[in-house]
Amino acid sequence: MTTMITHIFLQNYWWIIVSLLGSLLVFLMFVQGGQSFIYTLPQTYMQSRMIINALGRKWEFTFTTLVTFGGAFFASFPLFYATSFGGAYWVWMAILFSFIIQAIAYEYRSKPSNIYGKETFDMFLFINGVLGPFLIGAAVSTFFTGSGFSLNQMNQVKWETSWNGLEALLNPVNLALGFTVLFLARVNGLLFIINTVDDGHVYMNSARKLIMNSLYFLVFFLYFLTSIILAGGYAVDPSTGEVFIEKFKYLHNLLEMPLALVFFLGGVLSVLWGIGIALFGKSRKGIWFTGAGTVAVVFSLFMIAGFNGTSFYPSSFNLQDSLTIRNASSSLFTLKTMMYVSFIIPGVLVYIWFAWRSISDSPITSDEMQSEEHIY
Amino acid sequence: MTDYIDLSLVDWSRAQFALTAIYHWLFVPLTLGLSFIVAMMESIYVRTGSGEWKKITRFWMTLFGINFAIGVATGIILEFEFGTNWSAYSWFVGDIFGAPLAVEGILAFFLESTFIAVMFFGWNKVSKKFHLVSTWLVAIGANLSALWILVANSWMENPVGMIFNPETARNEMQNFWAVLFNPVAVDKFLHTLSSGFVLASMFVAGISAWFLIRRREEMFARKSLLIAGIFGLLSSFLLAFTGDSSARTIARVQPVKFAAFEALFEGKSNAPLTAIGILKPSGEKIGKKDALDFVFRIELPDLLSLMTTGDADGYVPGIFDLINGNPEKGIMSVSEKIERGKVARQTLIDYKQAKERGDKQMVAELSSKFGDKDFRDNYFRYFGYAYITSPEKAIPDVYGAFYSFHLMVILGFLFILLFALSVFYLYTDRLLKNRWFLWVLLFSIPLPYLASELGWIVTEMGRQPWIIQDLMPVTIGVSKISAGSVMTTFWIFAFLFTALLIAEISIMVKQVKIGPKH
Numbered sequence: 001m002t003t004m005i006t007h008i009f010l011q012n013y014w015w016i017i018v019s020l021l022g023s024l025l026v027f028l029m030f031v032q033g034g035q036s037f038i039y040t041l042p043q044t045y046m047q048s049r050m051i052i053n054a055l056g057r058k059w060e061f062t063f064t065t066l067v068t069f070g071g072a073f074f075a076s077f078p079l080f081y082a083t084s085f086g087g088a089y090w091v092w093m094a095i096l097f098s099f100i101i102q103a104i105a106y107e108y109r110s111k112p113s114n115i116y117g118k119e120t121f122d123m124f125l126f127i128n129g130v131l132g133p134f135l136i137g138a139a140v141s142t143f144f145t146g147s148g149f150s151l152n153q154m155n156q157v158k159w160e161t162s163w164n165g166l167e168a169l170l171n172p173v174n175l176a177l178g179f180t181v182l183f184l185a186r187v188n189g190l191l192f193i194i195n196t197v198d199d200g201h202v203y204m205n206s207a208r209k210l211i212m213n214s215l216y217f218l219v220f221f222l223y224f225l226t227s228i229i230l231a232g233g234y235a236v237d238p239s240t241g242e243v244f245i246e247k248f249k250y251l252h253n254l255l256e257m258p259l260a261l262v263f264f265l266g267g268v269l270s271v272l273w274g275i276g277i278a279l280f281g282k283s284r285k286g287i288w289f290t291g292a293g294t295v296a297v298v299f300s301l302f303m304i305a306g307f308n309g310t311s312f313y314p315s316s317f318n319l320q321d322s323l324t325i326r327n328a329s330s331s332l333f334t335l336k337t338m339m340y341v342s343f344i345i346p347g348v349l350v351y352i353w354f355a356w357r358s359i360s361d362s363p364i365t366s367d368e369m370q371s372e373e374h375i376y
Numbered sequence: 377m378t379d380y381i382d383l384s385l386v387d388w389s390r391a392q393f394a395l396t397a398i399y400h401w402l403f404v405p406l407t408l409g410l411s412f413i414v415a416m417m418e419s420i421y422v423r424t425g426s427g428e429w430k431k432i433t434r435f436w437m438t439l440f441g442i443n444f445a446i447g448v449a450t451g452i453i454l455e456f457e458f459g460t461n462w463s464a465y466s467w468f469v470g471d472i473f474g475a476p477l478a479v480e481g482i483l484a485f486f487l488e489s490t491f492i493a494v495m496f497f498g499w500n501k502v503s504k505k506f507h508l509v510s511t512w513l514v515a516i517g518a519n520l521s522a523l524w525i526l527v528a529n530s531w532m533e534n535p536v537g538m539i540f541n542p543e544t545a546r547n548e549m550q551n552f553w554a555v556l557f558n559p560v561a562v563d564k565f566l567h568t569l570s571s572g573f574v575l576a577s578m579f580v581a582g583i584s585a586w587f588l589i590r591r592r593e594e595m596f597a598r599k600s601l602l603i604a605g606i607f608g609l610l611s612s613f614l615l616a617f618t619g620d621s622s623a624r625t626i627a628r629v630q631p632v633k634f635a636a637f638e639a640l641f642e643g644k645s646n647a648p649l650t651a652i653g654i655l656k657p658s659g660e661k662i663g664k665k666d667a668l669d670f671v672f673r674i675e676l677p678d679l680l681s682l683m684t685t686g687d688a689d690g691y692v693p694g695i696f697d698l699i700n701g702n703p704e705k706g707i708m709s710v711s712e713k714i715e716r717g718k719v720a721r722q723t724l725i726d727y728k729q730a731k732e733r734g735d736k737q738m739v740a741e742l743s744s745k746f747g748d749k750d751f752r753d754n755y756f757r758y759f760g761y762a763y764i765t766s767p768e769k770a771i772p773d774v775y776g777a778f779y780s781f782h783l784m785v786i787l788g789f790l791f792i793l794l795f796a797l798s799v800f801y802l803y804t805d806r807l808l809k810n811r812w813f814l815w816v817l818l819f820s821i822p823l824p825y826l827a828s829e830l831g832w833i834v835t836e837m838g839r840q841p842w843i844i845q846d847l848m849p850v851t852i853g854v855s856k857i858s859a860g861s862v863m864t865t866f867w868i869f870a871f872l873f874t875a876l877l878i879a880e881i882s883i884m885v886k887q888v889k890i891g892p893k894h
Contacts, residue, residue: 079467334475374441
């Protein structure tokens with residue numbers, strides 16, 4: 001087995017792990033999506049309380065997944081970490097800012113002597129709910145559209161615009177993926193609330209809002225998808241490592257990697273099915289389908305961004321400085337060591353599931369809000 | 377290796393990281409220690425079934441939750457600032473540094489974040505035993521997460537278990553166990569954990585003392601103080617023991633830092649240990665820097681030699697030896713290290729140039745040099761010195777290191793005394809008769825915070841000018857962004873963290889005043 005564990009195998013393995021973490025992160029941003037409704041969905045104090053407590057019991061999973069996603073990227077593809085974070089400074093700082101204010105908001109909002117008032121912390125939740133998914137979506141879109149950086153001989157990054165990453169927001173394709181992720185998070189957030197909060201009014205309002213948010217999601221998603229499929233992509237010559245623009249590269253990737261295509265199509269269908277059964281079948285189980293679909297689609301997007309001779313973090317300033325999973329990765333030794341650590345991930349998923357179910361086996365009710373001592 | 381060095385950018389980047397780390401470290405030690413204290417209290421509750429212990433557990437758990445959230449918020453920034461502000465460093469060490477961070481996320485953060493939900497929301501939903509296990513897993517997860525980041529930090533103090541790869545221009549891990557069991561890491565982990573335990577014990581003891589002063593919840597306060605007193609006493613002994621071990625390791629692997637925090641300029645045999653002292657310029661110079669002497673000091677004869685070398689006659693090198701060199705004692709001068717560092721740097725530049733012109737023979741020749749033990753041990757280990765412009769720049773801030781270290785040590789001994797007295801007065805039932813002591817405990821709450829921050833100041837300022845000891849100075853590790861951008865985010869974070877700290881203190885004080893729920 002050890003002879004099979006080549007550097008290339010491990011680079012692919014870790015791209016899959018990072019992709020999986022990224023996909024789970026996008027799904028878990030249903031928490032952010034739900035937060036973006038705190039001003040418009042609940043109509044009474046109790047409804048607001050139930051919604052915030054339903055979301056608040058899950059915020060740490062999203063947060064931890066984001067931290068682990070960052071840590072795994074640092075460990076497995078440190079050149080990406082150094083290049084993107086050190087160059088696109090303002091984008092990452094804005095993302096960080098939006099997550100810092102979330103971390104304390106749940107715990108502090110309803111505590112006595114909360115000197116800034118509940119409204120301030122609710123505003124923090126709203127800002128995180130909108131900005132978090134949007135900025136992460138826009139940042140990930142640069143995997144397809146490129147960024148203006150260069151690397152010197154020692155692999156040190158120089159960002160070639162003084163905007164330090166904010167210029168990505170001038171690209172409509174990046175904006176489209178930003179809005180796609182935002183509305184997908186909102187759709188998942190609504191479906192999570194439908195699934196978790198046992199209240200007729202909340203259900204009705206959520207179902208109503210689901211229609212428009214699903215439409216917005218589909219419009220932005222289709223725009224993004226069409227743009228990247230029709231555009232040239234950043235291909236890598238496997239023999240020389242030279243990066244060049246290949247027409248319809250991402251379409252080719254989808255067609256040449258049947259697994260990616262299956263994940264993509266299956267994921268899209270699953271998302272649509274989840275929305276459909278919630279809207280037309282009055283089912284509360286839609287989140288499971290949209291959740292699985294979200295993971296599958298995002299995973300397939302990561303696959304076409306990094307595999308099949310593609311640069312996953314292209315430089316639009318100098319194509320030859322583009323990052324690939326071959327030139328940006330950690331050493332064979334480090335990737336192998338971390339692979340052994342990664343074997344515990346299934347165990348982690350099992351205990352997360354077990355613990356999650358143990359405290360969420362029944363929906364949140366107004367009675368519970370009155371009797372529970374630890375309330376957000 | 378770098379096109380330019382913008383010193384104001386370096387300063388702002390350091391200031392931002394220091395700001396984040398200082399704020400982060402206001403919250404983390406309490407999480408580390410209080411998680412175990414709460415787990416112990418809940419264990420007693422589950423074992424005895426006593427409602428009083430449940431009340432005690434839930435009260436301290438509420439304070440734990442308030443503190444935990446803000447620790448998480450500041451922690452994420454630290455992780456990402458390695459990339460945003462120290463990108464050159466991130467690449468240079470990412471192959472080693474990233475792995476502990478990833479392991480921390482997979483092993484520790486998920487454990488902590490999963491079971492904290494059960495800990496807070498599971499009281500009426502899961503069995504007593506499952507809840508207790510969850511509380512212990514939160515404590516283990518929180519402390520395990522400290523392990524991995526401290527392993528990474530220790531590697532910066534004492535880079536081991538790696539080899540430099542000229543092709544990628546970075547250090548690559550060769551031995552995971554050497555990185556994990558780096559002697560600096562072992563000392564640092566135990567010392568940091570015990571400092572968290574002491575801090576949390578003082579927090580619990582001080583607040584319990586307040587209840588006793590106000591004659592409120594006496595049973596609750598005495599029981600809480602008992603746990604805090606015993607746990608604090610044991611932890612403060614462990615703190616002193618690991619501190620001693622840590623200092624000896626530093627004397628071996630970072631002798632300049634050690635000499636700086638002892639303010640030892642003249643190396644000597646039978647070196648005395650300075651208990652307390654006040655520094656002044658001695659009139660002598662090392663380059664442009666002043667050498668220092670004592671206005672006054674209380675010293676313990678021979679003890680520094682004995683503690684450092686195990687022999688009262690042992691020689692402890694001073695800053696003069698370490699900067700100017702002392703051939704008699706086998707100590708190389710910094711000037712010589714600079715020359716050797718320049719050879720290593722030039723070899724790397726030659727390698728890159730040969731690679732660019734496609735000179736395969738030269739590439740192979742130079743590449744093999746980096747694998748050669750003699751080159752590694754005698755030249756590459758001084759790689760970072762190539763960027764040191766004059767020998768005295770290898771000296772950290774002696775005033776800062778000396779005062780921070782000594783104040784921290786004095787406070788450490790004070791904690792032993794306070795916890796010993798707490799246990800003694802509880803045991804002899806004389807606590808309420810000595811109200812002055814209750815006030816002392818209350819006003820001692822900030823002291824472990826101060827000691828803990830001082831410890832990090834010694835560690836980080838004492839390592840200067842290095843971001844990675846001997847291999848990379850901080851000036852080289854910084855991201856090439858505008859100083860104005862970093863200055864802006866510095867002030868945003870300073871404002872935000874301060875606002876959040878005020879909110880936390882306000883909420884915490886109110887919760888204490890409300891007291892345990894019946």
